[in-house]
Amino acid sequence: MAMQNDLPIAVIGAGPVGLAAAVHLIARGLPVKLYEAGSGVAANLRDWGHVRVFTPWRYCVDHTAGTLLERHGWRMPDPEAFPTADELVAHYLEPLASLPEVSPAIETSARVVAISRWGADKVRGQQRDIRPFMLVVETANGIRRDSARAVIDASGTWRTPNPLGAGGIAAAGEADFADRIAYGIPDILGRDRALYAGRTTLVAGSGHSAANALLDLARLADAEPRTAFIWAVRGTDLVRIYGGGDADQLPARGELGADVRDLAESGRVRLVTGFATVAISERDGRLIVEGQGEEGVLQLGPVDRIIAATGQRPDLSLTRELRLDLDPWLESVKALGPLIDPNQHSCGDVPPHGHRELAHPEPGFYTVGIKSYGRAPTFLLLTGYEQVRSVAAAIAGDMAAADAVQLVLPETGVCTVPAGRASQGCCGGPAPAAIDACCVADADAKAAGKSGCGCVGKMEAAE
Structure with missing residues (x-):
């Protein structure tokens, strides 16, 4: 165990959430290895770099990462301006990745293709928690195997789009054209x-x-x-x-x-x-x-x-030999499934969640970022930043900080559930005439400085 504690924490994916995870771990004095499959950081964002995001700069920057950048003279662009994905990379993620505290931890053109435990497939349970993780890494120089104390999977879903076929598999002729x-x-x-x-x-x-x-x-x-x-x-x-x-x-x-x-x-x-x-x-x-x-x-x-434009799904082949607990249809982390299921509600809000919800039966493995949502849409960077703050604290053993999860997301203005499901009202109270009344009540409560329960919480109660 002592030898394992000297190993780095592996972070997979150098996008906004993966870089934030590395920064939080570095801030706690933990060794980090950040793997990026692309030739540069944030390769997925570069694919849609021309698109202007709908979150202003103040929602796009992780607080701890921003603080570290500011120590090196960086200044956030206009907090109320809306960057394109290319601007997000050029003015935030690339400067962050080039910092002397962060740069040594990053390896680009390094694709993690499989994760397991040294000497144990997912069936073997004996002394599993004291075996280091084994990462199979594909680079231009060939395949190698690295060891890690813990793994944070922030690899996203962009590279595994859903097919056109409505049944979840490719439509006939889709591959041909x-x-x-x-x-x-x-x-x-x-x-x-x-x-x-x-x-x-x-x-x-x-x-x-x-x-x-x-x-x-x-x-x-x-x-x-x-x-x-x-x-x-x-x-x-x-x-x-x-x-x-x-x-x-x-x-x-x-x-x-x-x-x-x-x-x-x-x-x-x-x-x-x-x-x-x-x-x-x-x-x-x-x-x-x-x-x-x-x-x-x-x-x-x-x-x-x-x-x-049919959405994305997580690549589960990466973690085939790990013991994961996933929602059976969203393929999100199981604890989040009922809260983000688009079959049941359309709110963009989600209750605060951290290391406990993002962990799996595999000790030391966490799914974060948009991959934690599986096939569900409408993930916001703010959610990912709070996720990795909590996870980094948990890995460091600071359980008080890890459990002090706070997440306030901007409302979508849309809050619906299927007809006939609103049997209760806001936060379990009397049923309103329409579920949207819960959102109005919640907005009024927040405007008055009181605590609301969030549209998703209300819809969960209504179910």
């Missing part, structure tokens, strides 16, 4: 402009990525009149993407939803709801997307390209 399908948020107005200008694109998805793609296509169509686009979503209720408008405490998020609603209602985009993609085929060099619609089998197209 992969060169004409973009997953995520392509740079429609920039580097990818030639792929979309003057062509017809199908956008599949009902989240913020889809909204950004649709609005960019609309701007492109203003300059390139032959540009056209179709919007297909599996659901029929678009409240999550349209958002809470002026009631959203993140105005840019509310504005994004309002803009895409205006676009849909303008008739400039053909909106097809209740569409479940089944197959993709080709006709005269263009794509036909077949699915099950509200009135039976439906074909969309022909189109030239497809944008699959």
